[in-house]
Amino acid sequence: MSTLRPVVFSAALLLAATASVSLAETPHLGKPIDEASIANWDISILPDGTGLPKGSGTAAQGAPIFAEKCSACHGDNGKGGIANALVEEDKKIVGISASQKTIKNFWPYATTIFDFIRRAMPYNAPRSLSDDEVYALTAYILAGNKLIDSGDTMNAETLPKVKMPNRDNFIIRFPDRI
Amino acid sequence: MDKSADGIAPKRDAYSHDLPVVAGNGLIDRRALLGRGVALAGAMGAGISSSIAAGAEPLTEDPWSLEIGEATPPYQTPSKFEAKVIRTRSNPNNEPRNSHARTPHHLLQGTTTPNGLHFSINHGGIPVIDPDRHRLVIHGLVKQPLEFSLETLSRYPQVSRVTFLECGGNSAPMFAPEPMQETVQALHGLVSCAEWTGVMLSTLLEETGIDPKAKWIVAEGADSPRLSRSVPVKKALDDAMIALYQNGERLMPGNGYPMRLLLPGYEGNMNVKFLRRIKLVEQPAMSMYESRTYSQILPDGKAYRFYFLQEVKSFITNPSHGMALKGPGLYEISGVAYSGTGRIEKVMISADGGKSWAQAALQEPVLSKAFTRFRMPWRWDGGPATLQSRAWDEAGNVQPTRAEFVAVRGELTKQPPILSFPNQHYNSITSWGVGTSGEVKHVYA
Numbered sequence: 114m115s116t117l118r119p120v121v122f123s124a125a126l127l128l129a130a131t132a133s134v135s136l137a138e139t140p141h142l143g144k145p146i147d148e149a150s151i152a153n154w155d156i157s158i159l160p161d162g163t164g165l166p167k168g169s170g171t172a173a174q175g176a177p178i179f180a181e182k183c184s185a186c187h188g189d190n191g192k193g194g195i196a197n198a199l200v201e202e203d204k205k206i207v208g209i210s211a212s213q214k215t216i217k218n219f220w221p222y223a224t225t226i227f228d229f230i231r232r233a234m235p236y237n238a239p240r241s242l243s244d245d246e247v248y249a250l251t252a253y254i255l256a257g258n259k260l261i262d263s264g265d266t267m268n269a270e271t272l273p274k275v276k277m278p279n280r281d282n283f284i285i286r287f288p289d290r291i
Numbered sequence: 292m293d294k295s296a297d298g299i300a301p302k303r304d305a306y307s308h309d310l311p312v313v314a315g316n317g318l319i320d321r322r323a324l325l326g327r328g329v330a331l332a333g334a335m336g337a338g339i340s341s342s343i344a345a346g347a348e349p350l351t352e353d354p355w356s357l358e359i360g361e362a363t364p365p366y367q368t369p370s371k372f373e374a375k376v377i378r379t380r381s382n383p384n385n386e387p388r389n390s391h392a393r394t395p396h397h398l399l400q401g402t403t404t405p406n407g408l409h410f411s412i413n414h415g416g417i418p419v420i421d422p423d424r425h426r427l428v429i430h431g432l433v434k435q436p437l438e439f440s441l442e443t444l445s446r447y448p449q450v451s452r453v454t455f456l457e458c459g460g461n462s463a464p465m466f467a468p469e470p471m472q473e474t475v476q477a478l479h480g481l482v483s484c485a486e487w488t489g490v491m492l493s494t495l496l497e498e499t500g501i502d503p504k505a506k507w508i509v510a511e512g513a514d515s516p517r518l519s520r521s522v523p524v525k526k527a528l529d530d531a532m533i534a535l536y537q538n539g540e541r542l543m544p545g546n547g548y549p550m551r552l553l554l555p556g557y558e559g560n561m562n563v564k565f566l567r568r569i570k571l572v573e574q575p576a577m578s579m580y581e582s583r584t585y586s587q588i589l590p591d592g593k594a595y596r597f598y599f600l601q602e603v604k605s606f607i608t609n610p611s612h613g614m615a616l617k618g619p620g621l622y623e624i625s626g627v628a629y630s631g632t633g634r635i636e637k638v639m640i641s642a643d644g645g646k647s648w649a650q651a652a653l654q655e656p657v658l659s660k661a662f663t664r665f666r667m668p669w670r671w672d673g674g675p676a677t678l679q680s681r682a683w684d685e686a687g688n689v690q691p692t693r694a695e696f697v698a699v700r701g702e703l704t705k706q707p708p709i710l711s712f713p714n715q716h717y718n719s720i721t722s723w724g725v726g727t728s729g730e731v732k733h734v735y736a
Contacts, residue, residue: 146438228578233516286598
């Protein structure tokens with residue numbers, strides 16, 4: 114049953130798309146816009162690396178940026194402060210507490226680190242970092258967690274290939290809703 | 292029927308025992324109260340007659356009846372005597388972290404959460420958005436990317452939908468190994484229910500067209516963290532809305548002004564507020580909130596992903612923790628039930644910690660994915676009682692007991708801070724213990 118569903122679903126979508134042409138009962142007040150005009154807002158990144166921008170950075174480049182713009186909340190070297198620790202020792206997950214959802218032990222994709230820094234950090238000045246700086250900070254956090262070598266460069270090619278230890282430990286709760 | 296700040300008085304004389312008891316510890320047939328039937332009328336009559344006129348003070352004119360009242364305000368707010376009916380806040384000084392405001396369920400009735408009391412969680416403060424400049428863009432795997440203003444969306448066919456919204460982390464203190472001595476507001480205050488009005492997302496997607504490769508939408512807000520969540524196209528085409536109005540007026544700033552994504556029955560965080568962009572994509576973005584925050588660790592070390600659903604749940608709001616019953620007599624047990632998978636089918640009440648159950652009355656209308664108010668007459672005899680509610684939905688789902696829930700999802704090894712979110716998606720039974728003094732406390736049963 115579940116293997117048939119995507120086929121049926123795609124057909125339904127095609128019908129929906131076709132119907133819009135023939136029915137034309139909606140107001141059609143949306144203003145056409147091209148992707149180039151959306152580029153400034155379009156910061157979506159997928160775990161396979163789709164959407165990652167040009168640029169690159171290393172942990173060495175990230176260290177001084179982190180000290181200047183991140184450590185006030187996340188602590189020296191990302192060990193934690195008023196905001197979550199970003200760099201931690203390897204720990205086996207024991208019990209159900211969310212405090213264990215650290216980058217190293219829990220986060221399934223390294224692309225999420227880049228995505229979150231670029232869209233939301235620093236907390237008081239989001240979108241103030243260049244893409245190179247975001248790559249450098251991502252490399253700094255990954256290297257601090259020993260998930261990459263200290264000399265590794267992070268860019269659109271290398272970042273999606275970082276193997277996160279907990280990646281295969283997730284269960285989709287309600288597969289039929291996807 | 293007097294009610295004071297420190298206690299709840301019984302509804303009538305405690306010693307009229309002519310109402311039909313249907314379960315242990317004094318639960319009375321629901322039809323006695325809701326039908327306003329002969330049995331109750333007779334019983335209340337008996338109660339009144341037994342306490343007639345003894346030493347009653349003569350009525351006098353109060354000052355407010357002897358002078359001109361205040362001017363009628365352009366936008367009215369509650370009486371100054373209701374100043375305690377407010378949300379509790381986790382971060383009143385807007386420190387650099389998220390902030391929560393919880394709904395005071397124990398001070399409310401019915402099923403509609405007033406806009407000023409709707410729960411709100413913000414991850415970078417509440418943006419002050421100029422509605423004339425705000426834009427919603429839909430792009431990605433579509434035939435034609437489109438941009439909508441608030442004004443243009445207001446010209447689309449509007450749809451109204453009553454639905455609850457619940458934070459995936461609501462009731463997180465219930466994962467504690469010992470019952471946390473907190474009010475229903477602190478325990479369950481991150482769920483509310485409102486009538487939302489706006490445009491069906493399917494209408495807008497019909498205009499952009501959908502590339503059949505698209506399986507997910509990524510929704511993004513205009514707040515400072517650009518909060519972003521991935522939602523299956525399946526849900527987007529089912530009952531998703533772009534909500535513009537909340538209980539008839541424009542959205543509250545803390546609830547997403549000027550527009551938000553509304554996904555009836557799905558965890559609050561996915562109902563992206565301040566919505567400015569929807570991108571259709573082939574795979575989920577695995578944003579921080581879906582890959583970390585709303586993935587729940589299970590006892591075996593694995594974790595649930597894409598939980599989405601707020602499952603069938605209920606809790607008693609009255610009486611509840613922190614209240615005190617003023618002596619034996621007839622009370623009304625009341626609360627809310629809701630399910631992300633449809634209408635509430637029935638709610639059962641126990642006054643003896645689950646040994647026996649009786650069916651509560653449900654206030655009409657019972658709407659899909661909305662608060663349903665349940666009520667149950669109860670005669671408290673002054674002895675220890677444990678009050679519980681348990682809900683069933685039309686899809687056949689039943690609210691688990693705490694033992695059943697914890698057996699699958701686990702519990703914490705130590706008491707968490709009350710404002711923390713140690714795990715998510717808790718929907719099992721809440722128990723209120725009534726002591727012989729009338730004091731009501733949170734218990735596990």
